[in-house]
Amino acid sequence: DAGVIQSPRHEVTEMGQEVTLRCKPISGHNSLFWYRQTMMRGLELLIYFNNNVPIDDSGMPEDRFSAKMPNASFSTLKIQPSEPRDSAVYFCASSTTGYNEQFFGPGTRLTVL
Amino acid sequence: TQLLEQSPQFLSIQEGENLTVYCNSSSVFSSLQWYRQEPGEGPVLLVTVVTGGEVKKLKRLTFQFGDARKDSSLHITAAQPGDTGLYLCAGTGGSYIPTFGRGTSLIVHP
Numbered sequence: 453d454a455g456v457i458q459s460p461r462h463e464v465t466e467m468g469q470e471v472t473l474r475c476k477p478i479s480g481h482n483s484l485f486w487y488r489q490t491m492m493r494g495l496e497l498l499i500y501f502n503n504n505v506p507i508d509d510s511g512m513p514e515d516r517f518s519a520k521m522p523n524a525s526f527s528t529l530k531i532q533p534s535e536p537r538d539s540a541v542y543f544c545a546s547s548t549t550g551y552n553e554q555f556f557g558p559g560t561r562l563t564v565l
Numbered sequence: 566t567q568l569l570e571q572s573p574q575f576l577s578i579q580e581g582e583n584l585t586v587y588c589n590s591s592s593v594f595s596s597l598q599w600y601r602q603e604p605g606e607g608p609v610l611l612v613t614v615v616t617g618g619e620v621k622k623l624k625r626l627t628f629q630f631g632d633a634r635k636d637s638s639l640h641i642t643a644a645q646p647g648d649t650g651l652y653l654c655a656g657t658g659g660s661y662i663p664t665f666g667r668g669t670s671l672i673v674h675p
Binding site: 456483485494495497500502507508543545547549552553554555556557558559 | 595596598600605606607608609610613653655657660661662663665666667668
């Protein structure tokens with residue numbers, strides 16, 4: 453079975469550029485989470501979707517970040533414009549509502565120069 | 566806001582040693598998960614505990630949920646280099662949004 457798929461795995465960009473991260477959750481999972489992981493702050497929840505609807509986006513750092521889930525099999529996290537402090541590993545995870553176990557993708561390592 | 570404190574933050578031991586890592590909170594959780602994350606990969610679920618006082622074993626790993634469901638521990642017996650990784654605990658309350666600890670980074674030297 454395919455797990456959570458994320459692309460790209462690595463992204464290097466320059467400050468001010470737009471960055472789009474992509475995620476395909478596990479088929480049948482109706483909850484999707486975007487996280488950011490850094491050494492300083494650990495794993496931070498950015499946004500949580502349930503049945504394609506954003507439920508909690510209180511972790512989104514600022515207006516430069518936006519996330520969409522147009523259908524049950526695809527989600528994007530966009531940063532525009534990107535800044536060096538956005539450099540981190542971004543994870544997407546999916547689960548089934550009512551079950552607390554989450555399945556994580558391999559992550560996208562973002563470097564903003 | 567529910568916070569989870571993990572300790573120690575870093576642990577470096579020799580193969581064959583035993584170790585315990587802790588996950589503590591002032592909040593009550595309906596369930597608690599332990600994950601292991603290897604370099605360059607996402608966290609992978611090891612176990613879920615839901616009942617106060619519950620003990621679960623996974624080969625050489627023993628997980629315990631505190632009686633009050635506010636804390637948990639992970640004990641590894643006879644650690645092996647393959648146990649190296651970042652161990653994360655995550656607690657879930659009334660919603661299905663988990664709170665993650667900062668993790669314990671474990672290195673087991675051959």
